[in-house]
Amino acid sequence: MKTVAIISQKGGVGKTTLATALAVAAELDGKSAAVFDLDPQASASFWKDARGKDASPAVVSLQASRLKETLALAAEGGCDIAFIDAPPVAKDIAFEAAEHADFILIPTRPAVLDAAAMDKTLKLIRAFAKPSAVVLTFCPTQGGREIGDTEEAVKQLGATLAPLRIHNRITYSRAQQTGHTAQEFEPEGKAAEEIKHLYDYTCMNLFTQTAEAKNVRRRTA
Numbered sequence: 001m002k003t004v005a006i007i008s009q010k011g012g013v014g015k016t017t018l019a020t021a022l023a024v025a026a027e028l029d030g031k032s033a034a035v036f037d038l039d040p041q042a043s044a045s046f047w048k049d050a051r052g053k054d055a056s057p058a059v060v061s062l063q064a065s066r067l068k069e070t071l072a073l074a075a076e077g078g079c080d081i082a083f084i085d086a087p088p089v090a091k092d093i094a095f096e097a098a099e100h101a102d103f104i105l106i107p108t109r110p111a112v113l114d115a116a117a118m119d120k121t122l123k124l125i126r127a128f129a130k131p132s133a134v135v136l137t138f139c140p141t142q143g144g145r146e147i148g149d150t151e152e153a154v155k156q157l158g159a160t161l162a163p164l165r166i167h168n169r170i171t172y173s174r175a176q177q178t179g180h181t182a183q184e185f186e187p188e189g190k191a192a193e194e195i196k197h198l199y200d201y202t203c204m205n206l207f208t209q210t211a212e213a214k215n216v217r218r219r220t221a
């Protein structure tokens with residue numbers, strides 16, 4: 001089993017949206033996926049309530065202190081990819097999530113204050129020298145200077161920037177209202193396409209040795 005942690009010290013950057021959408025993408029790809037909800041706000045678990053208890057992927061709400069054991073059980077049970085949805089602010093929980101991850105995604109809005117929060121998140125995960133990438137979320141569809149500035153800030157911090165952007169699209173939130181994700185709500189839409197790119201990029205980091213090695217080298221350089 002491979003594990004992806006979605007971490008950001010900043011709130012409302014799209015962590016839960018990406019965790020649930022990536023888990024659905026994995027299921028659509030024929031893999032068994034599960035979301036591990038470490039957030040006391042339990043947004044992913046509420047999403048699952050709306051989706052229905054029999055629908056995949058599984059969503060498990062738990063405390064970070066039980067993460068190791070719960071991931072081991074999931075692996076034994078045949079889960080292929082676990083997505084950890086971490087809460088904002090709580091450093092110790094983010095740390096725990098990073099410790100158990102094979103790949104770490106850091107969603108960040110293209111804004112100055114968010115870039116500062118990204119720096120804190122990067123410092124927090126630095127202890128682990130694991131493959132990680134910053135993914136820009138809520139990008140204005142009409143573009144804007146903030147995007148280039150934030151991408152520059154990511155590079156200056158020596159972090160890896162995912163080669164795709166998640167834009168600010170109403171499809172993401174509309175889909176969630178009924179326990180769905182963008183690619184289910186509007187399969188031919190642009191949000192669906194963005195999630196597909198993010199999923200492919202995530203798989204490349206999880207399953208391609210060369211990509212993994214390259215990423216780690218870049219992070220530790």
Ligand SMILES: Nc1ncnc2c1ncn2[C@@H]1O[C@H](COP(=O)(O)OP(=O)(O)OP(=O)(O)O)[C@@H](O)[C@H]1O
Nearest residue numbers: 011012013014015016017088138167168169172173
């Ligand atoms: N790309 C997007 N475009 C438009 N709306 C989005 C996008 N991503 C997420 N949203 C909406 O923004 C809100 C916050 O997203 P989400 O809950 O995924 O963020 P989060 O980082 O998990 O927040 P928290 O830090 O509180 O856990 C939700 O209402 C969600 O539907």
Ligand SMILES: [Mg+2]
Nearest residue numbers: 015016039043
């Ligand atoms: Mg959340």
